[in-house]
Amino acid sequence: MERRDCTLVLSGLNLHVTEWGNAQARPVVMLHGIRGYAETFAGVAAALQPDFRVVAFDQRGRGESDWDPAHNYYTDAYVADLEALAQALGLAHFDLLGHSMGGINAIVYAARYPQKVRRLVIEDAGPGAFEASDGATRIRKELATTPDRFASWEAATGFMRALRPTVTEEARQQRLQNMLKPLPQGGFTWRYDHAGIVATRLNPDPTRVVDLEPSIRAIACETLVLRGGRSDYLQPAMVARMRELNPRITDITIPDAGHYVHDDQPALFERAVADFLQRGDTSAPD
Numbered sequence: 001m002e003r004r005d006c007t008l009v010l011s012g013l014n015l016h017v018t019e020w021g022n023a024q025a026r027p028v029v030m031l032h033g034i035r036g037y038a039e040t041f042a043g044v045a046a047a048l049q050p051d052f053r054v055v056a057f058d059q060r061g062r063g064e065s066d067w068d069p070a071h072n073y074y075t076d077a078y079v080a081d082l083e084a085l086a087q088a089l090g091l092a093h094f095d096l097l098g099h100s101m102g103g104i105n106a107i108v109y110a111a112r113y114p115q116k117v118r119r120l121v122i123e124d125a126g127p128g129a130f131e132a133s134d135g136a137t138r139i140r141k142e143l144a145t146t147p148d149r150f151a152s153w154e155a156a157t158g159f160m161r162a163l164r165p166t167v168t169e170e171a172r173q174q175r176l177q178n179m180l181k182p183l184p185q186g187g188f189t190w191r192y193d194h195a196g197i198v199a200t201r202l203n204p205d206p207t208r209v210v211d212l213e214p215s216i217r218a219i220a221c222e223t224l225v226l227r228g229g230r231s232d233y234l235q236p237a238m239v240a241r242m243r244e245l246n247p248r249i250t251d252i253t254i255p256d257a258g259h260y261v262h263d264d265q266p267a268l269f270e271r272a273v274a275d276f277l278q279r280g281d282t283s284a285p286d
Contacts, residue, residue: 001049007064008057010084011077016064017057017085020045025053028095028277029082031102032056033260034139034201035192037063037178040099044262047270051278052095057085059102061193063178071196074208078105079112086116095277097121100233100259104130108210111218120223121273124234124259126242127212135233135259143198149189156180156188167263216245223249224276228257228264 004019018038028048030041038056045054058065060081061073068077082105086094096117098106103125110117130136142163150156153176160172167175180188225242227234239251252272257264 001046008085008088010088011060011081013060013066013068013081015057015060015066015081015085017055017089019056020054021049021052023053025051026095027053027055027089027091028097029085029091030054030056031078031082031096031098031105032059032062033100033102034197035062035179036099036102037191039063039174039178040262041097043266044097044270044273048274048277055085055089055091055094057081059105061197063191067193067196071193071199073193073197073200074205075104075108075210076208079109082109083113092116093118095119095121097123097273098125099123099262100125104210104212107212107219108215110221110223111215114218114220117221119277120219120221121276122223122225123261123269124226124228124231126225126234126238127216127245128238128241129234130212133233133235133238135231138232140202143194143201146194146198148194149183149187150180151187153180153188164260164263166258167260171263213241213245216242216249219246219248221248222276224272225249225251226261226269226272227251227253228259228261229253229255230257231259231261233259 001020006017007014008017032040038058041056048054059078061067093116096106096110103122106120110120156176160176164172179191181191183189225239227239243249254261254265254268262269
């Protein structure tokens with residue numbers, strides 16, 4: 001599978017972009033979650049070959065992208081970054097997929113730029129999940145109690161195993177490889193802006209916290225919501241509310257998957273995404 005990496009200056013920050021597949025194929029942009037990174041979508045990118053050009057990027061403050069010195073980790077900033085990416089890569093019309101925080105960003109972007117999004121996939125995100133779910137409480141607790149460094153790789157592995165007990169050891173190690181960096185004095189620290197992201201998530205500016213329901217109503221494209229069957233974040237009633245707000249929304253529950261559906265059940269996740277994006281499509285790639 002062809003892979004390309006580059007760094008683009010978007011919204012004044014250097015953001016690391018990864019692409020998989022033929023550059024002339026149908027484009028799909030993928031947005032990771034709050035502590036995620038572009039590489040998390042390598043599996044689904046491979047599953048979509050040879051029909052798709054998959055574009056993912058380390059969102060501001062994560063991976064190999066710049067940290068925002070102003071701790072501007074709000075939806076409007078992420079959406080502006082995505083619009084800048086689309087302009088820089090010449091993506092006039094593309095599919096969009098987002099997980100968790102990335103799903104929130106994708107919903108708002110699709111509502112704001114309906115002419116640009118062909119089809120939308122939302123992985124375990126929706127109105128109410130960010131604010132009121134057991135998963136939101138869990139994520140806030142995790143952020144507040146996560147160490148800022150580890151004495152050894154083994155210590156970090158133990159922490160990740162406790163945090164993500166249901167994923168495979170291979171998936172945990174991939175996460176650590178993408179989320180940690182060595183310290184000069186020994187040990188490891190996070191590759192993402194833990195302090196800045198924690199500050200924004202735990203003590204947000206209330207004027208910048210987005211209400212997703214108007215954006216859900218405004219989505220103009222076919223949309224698939226993928227929920228983990230044992231997710232503590234997006235609840236069935238929330239999915240039902242999304243369908244009530246917009247008849248273009250359909251949903252699939254992936255059994256035996258938690259909030260990280262693409263990690264817990266990769267084969268089922270990849271098949272659902274591929275089937276939805278390819279269904280009844282006879283259009284030529286942009």
